[in-house]
Amino acid sequence: MLLRNYWKSRHKNGRGPAPCWIRPGLAAVLWFCVTQLGSGGGAVGETKSVVQKDAEFDVTYNDTVTSENQTIYAFNHTVSRNKTEGVRLSVDVLSQDLDSTILFVVRQKQAVLSFQVPLILRGLYQRKYPYNHVGRTLCQPPTRAASETQYFFVDVSTLSSQGTNYQLRVSRVESFTLQTDKKFSFTASPSQPQYFKYVFPDGVDTVIVKVNSDMTFPCSVMSIQDIQCPVYDLDNNVAFIGMYQTMTKKGAITVQRKDFPSNSFYVVVVVKTEDEACGGPLRFYPLRPDELIDAGNRSKVLDVVVTPAINSKVYVMGMLFCLGIFFSFYLLTFLMACVENKRMNKKRELFQNPSDMSPAETASLLGKNGDGKTPASPYEYGSFADNGSTLSSEAITDSATSTDNNYGYMERSLDSVGRSRQESLSSVEEDDYDTLDDINSDKNIVRTKKFLCVADLARKDKRVLSKKYQIYFWNIATIAVFYALPVIQLVITYQTVVNVTGNQDICYYNFLCAHPLGALSAFNNILSNLGYVMLGLLFLLIVLKRDIVHNRALVRNDLNALECGIPKHFGLFYAMGTALMMEGLLSACYHVCPNYTNFQFDTSFMYMIAGLCMLKLYQKRHPDINASAYTAYACLAAVIFFSVLGVVFGKGNTVFWIIFSVIHILATLLLSTQLYYMGRWRLDSGVLRRMVYIIYTDSIRQCSGPMYIDRMVLLVMGNIVNWSLAAYGLIERPNDFASYLLAIAICNLLLYFAFYIIMKLRSGERIQCLALVCILFTAVIWGFALYFFFQGLSTWQKTPAESREHNRDCILLSFFDDHDIWHFLSSIAMFGSFLVLLTMDDDLDTVQRDKIYVF
Template sequence: MEKSSNSIGTGTMIDMANYNENLPLVDNISISNLSVQELLTESEVRRQLKTQPVYLKYFWKILLIISIFYSLPSIQFVLFQISEPTIECYYNYKCLRPLLGIPAFNNVVSNIGYIVAGASFIMIVYFTSQKEDGVHGLHTDLSLYYCLGLAITFEGVFSGLYHVCPSRLNFQFDTTYMLIGSGLLFFTLHQKRHATLTAGAFKAFSFFSLFVFLEVISLSKINVYAFWIIFTVVFGYVSVVGSSYLLAHKRMELNSSFGYLVKSLKRILHPSTIEDKSRFFSILFANVLSWVIVVAFGVYSIIHSVSNNFSNLILGIMVLNFLIYLAYYIAMKYRYGEKVYLSVWILLVVMFVSWGFAIYFFEIPLTNKFLTFQESLQLNKPCVLFNYNDWHDCWHYTSALGLFSLVSVVYFIDWDLRKTPRSLIRVF
């Protein structure tokens, strides 16, 4: 486990034993009235406030720019689809409710839940956040939280665009922001106690774009063997570099990462040599489970000669790893005497219940863009809610609630530390 230093020399934390939070900043008082220790302490407060990881602030701005540019060709493509009579849109024709020239307006408007959830979360963060003082609580840069809210909001926007004319051609519109949001959840939770180690916005979005690219080629007519070779290499690289980074708390090249992992795995034979057993076995469990899922999906895809289930695979792995990390995070909080408020547990219950219903609704087949148009028609089902919404609309509503409760858990989970001196907060 990382140890936080309280010394002025290292600059990671200030000496809280000698810090008087009622003292004004050095600029506003007479230097002659301060002791040497007080001067050092005040100087350290100012230094910490000025040296917060600025690169985190760019996350939401870059996501906003990406979304604007992504939306323009997306809108153009969807307009082309609905105006081109030769393109078949995979609607649920037994529950088709047209409005404003949009054939399946009910499937489009049901995405309003994501927009409301994302906007509500952004407002909650904005109105409940506290000003950073460099002394109390965890690092409180809000960019990643705003980024989570934007990701949910744009999921609603682009899912709505997809449902204007759902087909294999524009399927990535419906999944891009799910991939981004899933990755951002992990980044946001990790940066709470590792703000200076979390990857910057450019690296993070480059990482997300890699998996979006893999999803695009999985929807093409690429050879199934070629696709799984490419994905296995990429996933192996991410597993090695990511695991070594989380274990060593520092960035390393591939060779160094692989060597460090081999050295770490050898310690299983001598458990007493493992410094942080909780972290080590959590990462090991996540890796083993992820690779089991990858192998199972790969075997299934090769046997059936399909690669179009990639989005379900990568989303499942990302969410599963995040939940493992969240469980580890909560366990460590209790281990070190921190609290998890009742409101957070209520949000967790709401999250699991809503996602349980959401997955159930999602698994009810109404269309299948990977079948022929006639085969997809056989899956169509009547409306089930107010004679207006079908099962997929119910998925939209319940998953929006699940996403809202999930990001709220990440935001409020350390609410108990707002007044805790930063030098007393454990890093894990």
């Protein structure tokens, strides 16, 4: 009542700063209320004796305190502007009774620190952990004078009527200021946090603060705070200001001078009361809300070292290195284009002067051997052998003597091409099918032949197919725009939250090699994705050049463009190049702040690239029956949907893994049926009846083998691989579901590619030098890339503290880490893989399509 009247006399209108009973967090006001107004907190009219003692450093004081007495210890020490010494206060109380707690208030110049002993720290579910031994480092306010004497007071009081014994000791911390590149070891616990000061030396603008320990647990927190009082060094307040991160064995934070006006900062290390934040086991739940839990020994030995970060020259070197690598591919492509152009010009000159050529040279330029046959003799399917040359001798003579006015290429009119197609020796003999009137329109009659050629599956109008496959490009371009814009907005928000809150646990960086630039925390991880964009653009330019050349050949009615080779449809190639560029953009967005909630940014277009490559590989020999863009993207969307579900719900969820494995196996069977029957089956109510009938008539009754042996071999191997992957997922249940799903896509792509190469060689076709070099080069690059990928510098499947255990220093130019090298190599390998798909059938450009086999 006395204090209330005093406050009202000072503030007649009831406004102004709140009194001590309204703002209990202000320790200075609390000390004034307890020590100066006389009521103390005991009974009304009770007096308290106050004893002040001159105290000294490094002396242990054993005293007793009750509600009737209060002890004040007065200390003084000399503070120098050029040298900072820490002052540490240690208190030990023998009683664990919450009613016998002692309040310690340290009054300093510009700072007040207060705490009670036993110190009660709360953990998860408000569990209480008492600590009787408390050690705190006192905040040191800066001084402008060269040297001055500062005083501080330690007030000890309690509201308990029972006498409580305590020990008090104040000592100096000689190694309070950290030195650059010098390791310092110390011990910390939840009730005895530690912090040290670091001052930026001249010429150093960025440093990396590294804290290490040989002990995984107890979990701890490292924090970087500005030089100010108070210093937040307890588990329940360390996250209030500055930058902070949890750690087990490793912790690292990059600090820039521009963020600290005083050119110095505190390195604070706090041991947490519980280990859940670092992935440790949950402790038992207390039976009673007020139950105290013995925390046990949670001391942890750590060491801290501050090292200078890279300077601007290293940034420039890193960027020039990155640009140089990928611009070299542009230069190499330009040189190869010049060589190819020179070769074609020479070829035109020879065509324009046929008298200068020998018959062998003429045949060679026309893609023939000396006998007029194709250099690649097709393999025999049983008794199915080569039944004619690609072009008749008359066609060779006519083509060799007719030249274009501008280019000198082989030409014929559309009418002559049509007659040639009808008159040429076809791969389909009349006895291979019934001579029905609808042979040219009924696809079932054509596709049920035992041996198919590309001409049989390239019967649709080319203009219709071109528009069909161009939809792949336009759809993925639309998807890219609507996907990328919200992604960019989201990661900017993530980065802003990290910068404002200082919470380093939001993003899973390799903190030992995370170089900031501007607002970005890990610029090197973003820069290394430039290769995907640049090489994707280069691939689009290469495809565009081929597209233009092919269209010009069609305009000139070039025989090879109209009648020979794999049908040229570039829509899927454009989609693949766009997907590669988007993979770079979205991977860069993901690495702005990699974490559990945005992993799909980095993997979505990986699934799309794998799917598009498989579709392109299938389209080469099956242009008429390849999937439409809408169906393909719908399936890829389903894959991405399951990827999200697997990460969110798949960890340890048996039901999810059973459902996914069943869907995986069913999808494999449906796709196998689609591929085996070339789309000539229907998914309806009678599908099971037809399956049983086929098994009975073909396998049980007649014991006949499969009609399409090669396709059956591929599909059996594919089912074995996919069923094995499904069983592995169901049994092991890998934590990284996204990588598991990507592994399924890559395994199927590699299986089909290997089958394609084997069947191509078995068909008597050959792989040209450029394609062979691309295959070997790409295989080697993929091998090195996967090595760096599996280094695993961070992982969002674990807690941030556990992820940091895998962090490692930069290994390339002091700027790039293992994952950056994975970005470099994988972008080059993907570009090489695309070139393989683009060039692997160039040897067929002079072979008629009714001589190119389907497999």
